[in-house]
Structures are given as structure tokens and as C-alpha cells.
Amino acid sequence: MNPSRGKIFFVGIHDWNSPVQVGVHHIARQFLKHNWRVAYISAPITPLHLFSMNKRGKRVKERWRNYRNASEYRESGRLWSHTPFSLIAPDVRFPLNSRFVLERWQNFSFSNLKLLISEKGFDSVDILFFDSIFQPFWLDFLKYRKCVFRIRDANSAVPGFSHSMKAAEKRLAKTSDAVFYSAKNLAPYVRNLFPQKAAYLPNGVEYSHFDRPCPRVPKEYLNLRNPIVLYVGVIDHRFDIDLVHDLSVKLPYCDFVLIGPAFIGIKRLCRRENVHCLGSIAYDHIPKYMKYAHVGIVPFRSGGGRGCLDSISPLKMIQYFASGLPTVTSAWDELTMMSPPASICHNLEEFSEAIASAIDSPPDAEELKAFARRFDWGKIFRRLNNTLF
DSSP states (O other): OOTTSOEEEEEOSSOTTOSSOOHHHHHHHHHHHTTOEEEEEOOOBOHHHHHTTTTSHHHHHHHHHHHHTTTOEETTTTEEEEOOBBSOOOOSSTTTTSHHHHHHGGGGBSSOHHHHHHHTTOSEEEEEEESOSSOTTHHHHOEEEEEEEEEOSOGGGSTTOOHHHHHHHHHHHHHOSEEEESSGGGHHHHHTTOOSOEEEOOOOBOHHHHSSOOOSOOGGGTTOOSOEEEEESOBSTTBOHHHHHHHHHHOTTSEEEEESOBSSOOHHHHTSTTEEEEEOOOGGGHHHHHHTOSEEEEOBOSSTTHHHHHTOOOHHHHHHHHTTOOEEEEOOHHHHHHOOSSEEESSHHHHHHHHHHHHHSOOOHHHHHHHHHTTBHHHHHHHHHHHHO
16 A cells, blocks of 8 residues: 555544644644545534533534535545534443443434445545544444554543443454554553554654744733743643642742633632633644743643543643743653653642743753654654554
8 A cells, every 4th residue: 555645534532623633633634745535533413512502602613514514625625524413422421431322323323424424435445543432333334454543541541431432442452453552651551452563653743833933922912911821731630720720829920821621610710810711722823822921831630540641642742842832741650751851840839930940041942842843743654654554
């Protein structure tokens, strides 16, 4: 097979236009750059999403639009993405984590997914690429020459990850021609799934996207007079709300800016005068928020769910580096093994001192960028190619 041209079908969680752009989006873009035809299927939306329109109105509308525009192509006709719409969808919450929902939700879809994919010309592909275990039926729906499974977390440690989900994960691992894992700490976890072949493939950075001129200061920064401490990413159970709250108290001369969707309550935090919660911002605009900040932070919890944290590949930290942004982060195993040019902290005191130090005496931006260039997605893609072809 010619690795510079073919058809590939991606199964992901976040839709193609999501402000949360994760590794699978960037891997798909690399295939597009090499003239592949790409199909990308995200997790489905359900009537429950539509009922919650007031909470997440803009995002739900975009996902609904992606469902309705099933005939739309991008990238000169080489990319087709779709968000299914179904009565039910698998989730780690009971009863949506049951075997019935995991294996049969597609039967409750408002469109015939098998027929739709056939009409789009993706019923037979060179590579079937799973970044999610929630759509295992594609193994039976599609003809493929190679199957790839990418593992980003120790899923079995996630609360609500059911026996049926573990069985689906094991099936994907055994069926796939290659299993890629994004953190070295995941190697033992992956071995226990008995894959045919396994390889370490870390998260990367679209270096040119972040190392570019940004002449216009973000409008949200115009009225901020203090040094800006920035967090970009999902705000979920891993995010240490108490740490950020205490930092905002301890460092009243800093403005803390949080960018990303919140899946936990942050109202108390956002009531702080020097904390500014901006919500989701499109990936294309993120570089300017990093360029005009003074410090980037990764404030993750060191308590419950530690096993999941230790296997995280720090995508946002590398993006901070590509922007030349000094970075202060919580400590976890995978991060420590990378030996990054960041301040790695274990408690509030270390965190606050590291932020103050980064503001007063920032590290050499070129050193940060040099580290980020080692993880450019182009280099990561070549490693993937060398394993597959």
C-alpha cells in the first residue's frame, strides 16, 4: 500500500469542529496532507443533547449541523465528517454503559449509518482507525485492509467503564493490526489487552499553528492589567479547582484566564475577581491567547483517579511551549519521564512560587520552542507510518 494515498475511516469522540482538538484530529490532518481521503465519525448526539440546548447551546447546534449536513465535504472533497443522531448513545453512566447500548445504539440512529457510509464511498477503506471504543460495530460494517486502535487512557480506571466496555476494548486490541498508546505508562495496560503489535505514539503539536505572528491582542485581555496566567483545556474531574482558587487568592496581582468547556461546577471559582472563565474558544484562535499570556498552567489533581492522570500525554503543555509560553504544571509520572523545560510542582506553595518566578524571570522562549519541535505532528506521523507500512 502506498502510504501517501488511500482511504481512511476515523472513529472519534469529539466532532471535527470541536474546540477540543485532540490527537486523533491532528493525525487525521496529517493523512489529509498526504492526499488521503478521510472520513471522520464522532460520538452521536441524542434528543437529550437537544433538551440541554440552553446549557451548551452553541456546541449542540454545531453538532446538530454536522448531523444535518451529511452531504458536506471539506478539504477539496477529501474530508467527510459526520455526527450521528440516535435515540441513545453509550456513556460511562448507568444504564448507558450497558452491553445493549454499546453494541446496538446504531440501530436507534435516525439515519442508516451503514448505507450512509456506503453512499459516501467509505464502505471499503485502507485503514479503519479507532480512537474510541464506543462504536465497535464498524469492525463488522466496513471492509478494511488494516485496523488501528489508539489508546489514550487507562480506561479501566475510569469510573463507570463497564465489563462490556472492557470486552469491546480487548476485542479492538486483538483485532487491530497495530495498537498505539500515547503515554509510556500505558505499556503494561496495553500488553494486558494482548495486541498483535503495539507501539508508543505520543501526543504532538501542530508547531506552525502556534509559532506564528498574532498581531491582535484578544479582546478579553484588553482590560486586564495584571500578568495573565492561562489554562487551556477541558475542565473536568482532573482539573484541580481548589488549587486554582487558592492560587487566585495567593497571587492577587495575577489574572487567571480559563479557556475550555467545563464539565464540573466552576461557579465559585469564576466569582473570584481575578479569575476569568471564557468557555470554549475555537482552536484557530487559541494561539493568540497563548502569545499574550505570561504563564501557562496545567493544574491537575493529585488525589483520586491518579492512575488515569499518570498515563496522560500532556498535549497542552507542548502547545504552550510552541507558543514560547513559560509553563507551570502539576507533577505526574508521564510528564516527569519527558523531562520538559517546565516547572513541575507538587503543592500550592511550589505552584505559586513557580508562577511568580516565571513572571519575574521567564525562561528562554527558544528553548521551549525547541522542545516542542521534537513533537511536531509531522514527526509523529512518520513514526506511525513506519509502524504501519
